[in-house]
Amino acid sequence: MQFDMSSDQEFFRETTARFLSDRVPVAELRRLSEGGAGYDDDYWRQGAELGWTSLLVDEAHGGGSISGDGLADLALVAFEVGRHAAPGPLVSANVVASALGSAGGDAHAEVLAGLLDGSALATWASTERRPHDRLGDVALTVRADGDELVLDGVKRPVESADRAGHLLVTGRTGDGLTQVLVPTDAPGVSVRPLRGVDLTRRFAEVRFDAVRVPASAAVGEVGGAAEQVERQLQLALVLACCESVGALQSGFDMTVEYASDRYSFGRPLSSYQALKHRFADMKTWLEASHAITDAAVAAVSARSPQAAELASVAKAYVGDRGDELLHECVQLHGGIGVTFEHDIHLFLRRQTLNRTLHGTPAEHRQRVATFVERGATHEEDAA
Amino acid sequence: MQFDMSSDQEFFRETTARFLSDRVPVAELRRLSEGGAGYDDDYWRQGAELGWTSLLVDEAHGGGSISGDGLADLALVAFEVGRHAAPGPLVSANVVASALGSAGGDAHAEVLAGLLDGSALATWASTERRPHDRLGDVALTVRADGDELVLDGVKRPVESADRAGHLLVTGRTGDGLTQVLVPTDAPGVSVRPLRGVDLTRRFAEVRFDAVRVPASAAVGEVGGAAEQVERQLQLALVLACCESVGALQSGFDMTVEYASDRYSFGRPLSSYQALKHRFADMKTWLEASHAITDAAVAAVSARSPQAAELASVAKAYVGDRGDELLHECVQLHGGIGVTFEHDIHLFLRRQTLNRTLHGTPAEHRQRVATFVERGATHEEDAA
């Protein structure tokens, strides 16, 4: 999280933090994990009232930011959500809000309005079922048939598909990409719940069997949505990283405290140099995770030419080091660290999930290598 | 190195160790590195007299072992050579001796005799120049033309090619492999010296431009040498691991001693828990390297069905952990560890070289994955 927040931002962050502490303390998370729903509608609506889904949408379309930089503001929410391991499809709802706000036009104003006030949910159906689960692989087809669009394919995992009224589906039309806003209850859409590592975040596999929607369901151009999809990916990546960094911060703080309270052989654990050195490494990973995430948020917000690369770099780094950091936290807790009763796994779960959604670190390193190669080619062309 | 040596083996190992300490102490290694030759002919001949090149050859062909298990005996020599970072093309000479002893027949008896008494050298030309440098890639062609064989291609790196009278060349004939013993002075053979990380071991790139040799130069069957080549690879792998384990042992011992002699803030380095824990990891890597190398030597010696897999496993593990171990040794020495004057780099150099020759750890992990897949398929077939 950045050091240079405005006082408005700081107030906004604190409001969100207080709300989360009140509404979803750890005991509540355990309760929500058992019921299956993951969160209460009421909770989400109140979050939306705090602005959680409005920040990436222009005022003209009913949104608005705190600081003028909506993504920077939203980053603070995501960080706090991660720090509390809080429920809610924050990332996917905002991706859809951003897409509808910028390319949705009037056709989707109602869905957007529902998203903004938290009365309805729309989520992003982006990644696909194996073997098409690799980053950027889109096999679902969107075919124009007269005045209609026909969708065929399988999306997975789709967050909160069971409670979303609409799905923003990314599909392929010939060589191009197309995005369509599909009602979850459209004929041919089937939602199958999945299980996962996070206690409160829910996912499903969604099948589209010859699903027909009117051409007006398209968000942006049919066959011309690649740039928009890339933008959505970048948003999803940096927001997931913000959440993860929040989770890492909680896990780390908790473990530093434990190490100073816990005595072994008459000395606090934090006096053992072998552990101190590991804490130093963890602190470095944590600060580096903050740093690269902030840099990626700023680049994506500014639509800088380096945005795509920095977003993938952040995802690769936070995904990789974040996992190691939290497993170190578990290790330093010893046996209690793997019990359900202890809180550390709440943060480990959130990090583990975010590491993998929208591309593993390995997949993002492949993407980064492509940027490196392209950069070198540009240099050589220029020379 | 195994714990259960016979007294004959122990005597043999000690003789070799004493010889190496006398003939190639570290100061001598530094001298040999500058001249360019890497070792004196006399040194190699005396090594051969000690049995260094005879152990993989039957008595009927002029060889003989100490214990009845020639590879186990040779493993002791290789370990000591590594422990002293000693010069000499031990691995490649023995690979050729083994090949000639088992498949060479009378045609190559003279070359074998020279190898055995150390009066002449023959070396293995196996791996190739990029982009054919990956494990198992053989692009050099051996074509039958009447009574002759014609070789075309590039081998690299070839150890001691500049002082070898003959090269055992592995080539391709159609879909099969062929091995040919080629005099280094045959027309069309050109040897270009290379530089490398080891102080005393020398390598070259050898080109074969329409090199013609009589059909009798073949070692084994034309187009039918795949099994023999695999055997040679296994020998090269396990012997390289033995050398490396010797180098690791020296580097580790030297660093343990340093850590107890060296004081910082009034305490020996070895009293700092952060360093102690790293020594514990290093000790584990070292013992594991000994263990897997011994297991691979035994399997290759017994021609067990697991020999190929264990040889690759040893190469992958020792290559990977060995590098880390010796870099840790450098680190724990601080600045002095990167000076030419200090001995630690002699062992790091040897390990670094052996890690990469005949396949990097990554290449061997690919090979191991293939064995895993095959094993699972067998199981399923059997079920």
Place this chain on the structure above:
Amino acid sequence: MSAAQIDEADEVEGVDAFRQRARAFVRDNLRRIEPGEVVGILRNDMTDEEELAEVEHDRKLQRMFFDAGLAGICVPREYGGQGLTPAHQRALNEELLGYEFAARMQSPTMSPCLAVLLDFGTEEQKRTHIPRILTGEEIWMQFLSEPSGGSDVAAALTTAVRDGDEWVLNGSKVWTTGAWWSDWALCLARTNWDVPKHRGLTVFILPLRREGVEVQRIALLNGFRDFCQEFLTDVRVPDTDRIGEVDDGWTVGTRWMFHERMLYNSPYVTAPPGQGHAGVGTRTILLAAREAGHLDDPQVRDLVGEARVLQLVGDALQERIKDGMTSGALSDQAAAIGRLYTGLAQARTTAIAYEVSGADGVVWGDDDGPLVDVGTDYLMRQISCIGGGTTEMARNVVSERVLGMPRERTLDRDVPFRDVPRSAS
């Protein structure tokens, strides 16, 4: 084994003859089990009823071994054992490969508990309990770790106070596997707070179903509930159930922990070789990678190869350590090298399974076969570096006891235990 031992064994029953007898018993009486490894990490795949049935089945199996003269191979005959040698035990274990065995009777019942009884028990204690253990009537637990203590087991806070011919125990023990279906426990307790920590401990034995013993099951993050915590409230133990001298419990404890570290290498344990390989293995990884559809990906293959490397190196290392300790080339403390390797290798192998599973490593359906619960295993990854003594403790042992480096400074050596600084919680 020395030549002398072999001779002695030959006088009793030759290892070869014994092996034949064992083989016949195994083939005639035991169920063959599927090849392959245990899947996943401590998965919660049985109901309590199923688990209790398994416990009863294990007791029955143990009884069958006993009746066949195959229980307590290295236990003296006077306590119901066979009075044979570790070589016999090894032969039996080898014959068990691929067959069911009395898994829940082995650790900690046979080792360390039975082993400690043999080393330090009174004649009466041994004659009472060892036969019952060998016939499957008593399953034992070790009451060693405490919630407050972590790796520092000698810092026990569980207190035993003398009251006539009895002792009154109060405190809490933790990390007992299956205490909820077990019978007896070996318990380390503090009997003197006014001396340094190692000098105020005493060992007792007690039945788990005695008044004042409350066994509570602990839920792990993956739902596994076989580990327990015990709360001892005014539990009365007769002095005849004391093991070793009063305040000399650390002498017992040291040996106790030696037996614990032996694990499946203990001469008292009857289990097929390779029981150390719990958790995720190469086969799981291969199946997951194949199911995920990425087995052709060179990066996935690299991970499969790495897992196999870790496995085969681990096997070779354990063999080397066993050989080295047997021949004396390595000290007994070298077992910590194997423990360190295994902990790290298993954690890494679990991570590899998660990595090759791609997106299905974090979100999966019930019909995803080998991909199911790989993500949950991953959350449990560190357990291999925690359970049975942390890898940090192993690193201490390797550096201090194997390499002889200076010991860590402890602030509790020459201080009365009551004055030692303790955890805040």
Place this chain on the structure above:
Amino acid sequence: MSAAQIDEADEVEGVDAFRQRARAFVRDNLRRIEPGEVVGILRNDMTDEEELAEVEHDRKLQRMFFDAGLAGICVPREYGGQGLTPAHQRALNEELLGYEFAARMQSPTMSPCLAVLLDFGTEEQKRTHIPRILTGEEIWMQFLSEPSGGSDVAAALTTAVRDGDEWVLNGSKVWTTGAWWSDWALCLARTNWDVPKHRGLTVFILPLRREGVEVQRIALLNGFRDFCQEFLTDVRVPDTDRIGEVDDGWTVGTRWMFHERMLYNSPYVTAPPGQGHAGVGTRTILLAAREAGHLDDPQVRDLVGEARVLQLVGDALQERIKDGMTSGALSDQAAAIGRLYTGLAQARTTAIAYEVSGADGVVWGDDDGPLVDVGTDYLMRQISCIGGGTTEMARNVVSERVLGMPRERTLDRDVPFRDVPRSAS
């Protein structure tokens, strides 16, 4: 920078106006250099003659900066500097991007040496040396590390004994870069052996070409010979060349090491941004992978991606640390976080270059372009974790000073230094 500082700067010369002036100077006077990074690790790619010529060129450049009013930006005017602010220095540095600069004049001459002179020098010392430094006449070394000392620089054995108005120095210093072509040194010496180590030190300055100073070049394993060791034998230093109080050298030393850690962030250093990136970088790796012919291999691409990740994360981290230290959100000690990251990241990056080079990473020909000497760089890998304070020391600082964990026990705190246990050698 605070608003107050900006106002003050505006009174003198506005940063924008300064930047214009700097830009004009740079464009008119300095040679453009090729883009791309320094190749390899401390490669020995110059003859001694060539290097001496480079030193002379750097002195000339420094003089040009001085004559243009661009030397000593943050140094007070009375000592020949410009009396401007760090913001001016930053502007100059930014304008230098892509141009040659007086590289050998910066570290350690400007920081820590000039910085320490400014902090603790007498008026006369400052008036004598600082102008000479700013005009390129004096290149300075820091005589800090000793062969016996490693990370423990306060354990200096080099001794200064008072003799009337002079001090007589004996001992040895090491790891001075380029002492063989340098002029003056800042030297930490022991003046009292009967007090604990930090309380018996004093700092002196001395010319390198004084009688009794022998400079010996050290060969690194790759043949690089720019580091030196100095042997001081009865070197006489007037008391007027003492810096700070007698026996109070650690006050100077603490500040000295602060300036040293600032490296290219020091306000006294004139160098284009990104000078921290010595060594192997992403571009080297890409070129090596392409030359090796395996750039299409997903495993190689993974490594290329990893190197780039390390680089961009490192850039972001350094920026965060600088911002955090400036705003006070992070303590000054947080610089150790950056040092730790960079050391490890560079070592890993060097390893990646070697890995993508395949077989050519260990054996290569002179015509192998980007693959030449990658293997030698790899042998030197750890230097990024050793030079300028080891990563171990950085971990101590992060855990103890940043996280506030208990300090390591030292056995040399309250003991006269002569009684402190020392290395055997």
